[in-house]
Amino acid sequence: MILTWLLLILLIGGVLAWLFAAWSRWIATLAVLLDLVLALQLWLAHPLISVANSPAGWIAEEQYRWIPLLGASLHLAVDGFSLVMVILTLFVGLLCVWISWHDPSTREKTGFFHFHLLWLIAGIAGVFMAMDLLLFYFFWELMLIPMFFLISIWGGETRRKASLKFFLFTQFSGLFMLIAILALYIFHGQQTGQYSFDYPVLLGTSLSRPVAGWLLAGFLLAFLVKLPALPFHSWLPDAYTQSPTGGVALLAGLMSKTAAYGMLRFALPLFPEAARMFAPVMIVLAVAGILYGAKLAYAQTDLKRLIAFSSFSHMGFILLGIFSMQELAYQGVILEMVAHAISISGLFFVAGMLRVRLGHTRLDEMGGFWEYMPRMGGAAMVFVMASLGLPGLGNFIAEFLILAGAYQVHVVWAVLASLGLIASMIYSLVILQKVFHGKSKQSLGKADMKPLEALVMACLILAIVWIGIFPQRIVRSVQPVVQQLKQVAQVSPSDAGQIGLGHDKISLK
C-alpha cells in the first residue's frame, strides 16, 4: 500500500490545499514532507540488497485492477533506481514549496498554485513508479497539465505562448509513444494471446528488426522532446524562463529526468537490438547538443535563459551516457540525473530569488550583488561550481563516469564531449561574474536571503556535497538496474527474447 499512499497523500493534499487556500503552504509542506519521510524510510529499510527478495527485484510492488478487459492494471513498483528518483522528486518538490513561500507572484490563488504543484509532484512520482505502460503514459501526460497551468497562470510576461508551446511539443511527441505502446501491446497479444500493458510481461516480446526500430522511434521521440535533445529543444527556453520559480525547478530538475528514466527503464530493455542500431545517431545528437547548448548558454543576456541552455547542454551528457551502453556510463547517467536535478534547482532558485528582488533577470543590469547579498552569492557559487564540474560536488563524479564510459567505445565523440566541460566552465563563471562580481549598478539595501530561503539553499548544498563525496550510496542502490542494462547492451541478437530474465541472473550474484 505504501506506493499508493505516496501518490494519494500528494493528490489529497493538493485538493485540501485548494480548498483551504489560507493554509495551503502548510498543507503542501506537510504532504510532501510526510511523503519524503515515507519514501526515505522505504529506502533506508532496503540498504544493501542488490536485488530484493521478491522475484522481480522490486523493493515494493502493488497491483490493482484498472481496465481488466484491456489488460491494463494499476501496477506500481519501485526498485532502487525508481526509489532514488522518487525521493529526489519529493526532496526537490519540498524545496519548491518552500522557495515559493515568499514569491509574490504566487500570492494570487495560492491554494490553486499549491494544488498544481502537488499534483505535478504526484505526476512525476507516478512516472517513476508506474510499471504498466498505459499507466506510465497516463502519468506522463498527467504531469503536463499542472505544469501547463503553473506556467500559464503564474508565469512571466509571455506565459501564454510559452505554456502553449510547451504543451503542444510534449503532447505531440507523447502521442507517438502512445502509438508505439499500443502497437507493442497488439504485437505481443498476437504472438502470445495475452493482451497486457504490463511491463514485465511485455519485456520478452520478440519483434522483427524494422518493427522494433519503428516502435523505439516512437518512444524516443517522446523522450528526446522531453529531455530535450538537440533538434527538439525549441520549447525549452520559453518554458524554462516563463515558469514560476517553483515550477521551473521541477521542470528542469525532474521532468527532464523522467525522459532519461523512460529511456533506461523502457526504451532500452524493450528494444535492445534497435537501441544498439540507433546508438550512433543518438551519440552524435548528444555531443552536438552539449556543444551547441554551451554556445547558446554563453550567448544569453538573461540569467534564466542562460541557466536553461546550460541545462540543455548537460542533458547531452545524459544522452551520451545512455547510448554509450557501458556500465560506467550508466552509473554516471543515474548520478548525473540526481546531481543535475539538485544543481539546476539551486541555480533556478537563485535566479528566482533575484527576480523577486529586482523584478527581472537581465544580466546586463546586474552586477556587484555580493556586496548586498553575500550569503546568496555564496550559495550561488556552490551551484556554479557544481555546474562546471568541480571535484567534490556531485556533477563532477557523474560527468567523469559518463565520459569514461563513452571513451571506451567512442573515443572521438568522448573527446569532443569533454570540450563541453570547458565550455561549461566559461558560461557558468559568467553567471558568478556578471551577477555577483564587479561594480554594483544599483543599491539594493538589505536584500540577502530570508531564513527560509537560506534553509532551502542549505538543503541543496548539503545534498550536492553528499553526492559528491558519497556517490557509492546511490550507485549501490541502482546497481541491479545498471547490471540489467549492461546485459541489454551486450546481449546477442538471438537472445533478444531472454532479457526479461535479466533480473534472475543478477540475483545469483
Next chain:
Amino acid sequence: MWHQHLLPALFPQIILTGAAVVGILLIALKRSHAVISLFTLLAFILALASLGKIYGATSVDGLFVVDGLGIFVEGLILIAAFFITIFSYPYFSQAAVEREEYHVLLLLATLGATSMVISNHFISFFLSLEILSVSLYTLIAYPKKATASVEAGVKYLMLAAVSSAILVFGFGLIYVETGQLSLSGLNTLSASGGEGGLWLTVGIGLVIAGLGFKLALVPFHLWTPDVYAGAPAPTSAFVATVSKGSVFVFLWRLFDSVGILHQAILVIFAVIAIASMLIGNWLALLQQQIKRLLAYSSIAHLGYLIVAFVASGETGLHAAVFYLVAYFISMLGAFGIIGYLSEPGENGQQERLSLASYTGLFWQKPGLAVLLSLIMLSLAGIPLTAGFMGKFYILLSGVYSTQWLLVIVLILSSVIGLFYYLRVVIQLFSKPQAHITYLASPYAVSTGLAFLILFILLIWFGVAPGRLIDQIEQMVHVLKG
C-alpha cells in the same frame, strides 16, 4: 401482425409518444413552464427505466432491431435529453415567448432519435429521421425574434430537406438493384456474395452523402457552424450530441450489413475521416466564437468516430460507443455552460458568443471555469478526462486494424485541436482587462447539480473506465436480422 411479447422492446418509444400527446394536453389545460419541464423530465426517466425491461435482443417485424447497441445508445440519448431539459428550463424561463412547446418538441425529437438507433429498415429509419429533423427545425428557430436563430432554422430546414431527398433517392436506387429495403435483407444478399452493380454503387454513394450531411462530415459540413451559433444553446447541445449520435449508429448498422463493395466503402470513409479531422480542426483554429469553435471541433470528433468505424469489428464498435459517451458528456457540459452564462435580452437569451467574453471566468466563477477547462481537455483527449480514454480506445482500434494512415492523421489533427482547446483554457484563466460581470442565474441549484454530475462522470470515466468498458463489452453488439 400483433406481437404482444415484442411490446416491451418498444416501451421507450411508446412512452415518449404518449408523453408528447399528454404534454400538449397539459399545455392546453394550463400554461406552466415548470409543470411541463418536470413532466418532460419524468417522461425521460420513465423511458430510461423501461429500457431495463428489455430482455435480450429482439427484432420487431424487420423494422426495428432492439439489440445491445440500440439499447445502450437509447439510454445514452435519453440521459442526454434529460440533461438538455434541465439546461433548457433556466434558459427559457426568462423568455417572453411561449416556451412550453419547446419541451414537447424535445420529447418528439428524442422519440425520433431513439427509434433511429434501433431502425433496421430504410422506412423506419426515414420516419425516425423526419420526426427528428422536423422537430429540430422548430427547436433551432425557437427564439423567433432572434434573427440568428430563425436564419439557422431555415438553413437547417433547407439542407436537411435536401439531404433527406438525396438519402431517399439513394435508398430508391439500392432498392432498384437489390429489391431490398431492410438491412437484414441486404445482409443476406451480401453474405451470399452478390456482385454490386452500377446503380447500387451510385445508391450507396448517395446514402453516404445524405448521412454525411446529417453527421456534418467534410465535405458536407458547411451548415454546422451557423446552426450551432444561431440555435439556442440547449438545442445546439441536442444537435451536437443526440442527433449526430443516433445517425452514427444507423450508419454503423447500414454498413455492417452492406458487405458488398466493402473495400471501396472503406476507402471513401477513410478519405472522409481524414478530411473531417484535418479540416474540422483547422477551421476551429480560426474561430473567435466559442459556439463556432465547438461546431468545427464536433466535425473533427465525428472524424475520429469514423476512424473507429473504418477500423470496424468488435474493437471498433466498442471504441466508437465509448467515444460517444465521452463526447456526449463533454458537449453537453460545454453547451450547458454557454446556456447557463447567457443573460436575458430583448429577443430571448443573449449568449456570450465571443471567446473574449469568457476572459477570466476563473476569477469569478472558479467552479464553472474548472469544469469548462476539463471539458476542453477532454475534447482534446488529455488524461484524467473521459476524452483521453475515448481517444485511446479509438487509437487502439485503429492500430489493431492497422489503419496506420488514419492513426497518424488522428494524432496530427488532435495536436492542432489541442492548440485551440488550450487557447480557450488560457482565456478562462487569464486576468480580464475590463471588468466582466457574470450574472448569477436564479436557477443555479438544478443546473449546478447537473454540472456536478457531468464533472464526476468526466473524471470517473477518465480515471477508472474499467466498469464502463466492461459494460460496453458485455452489452454492445449488433444483431443482424
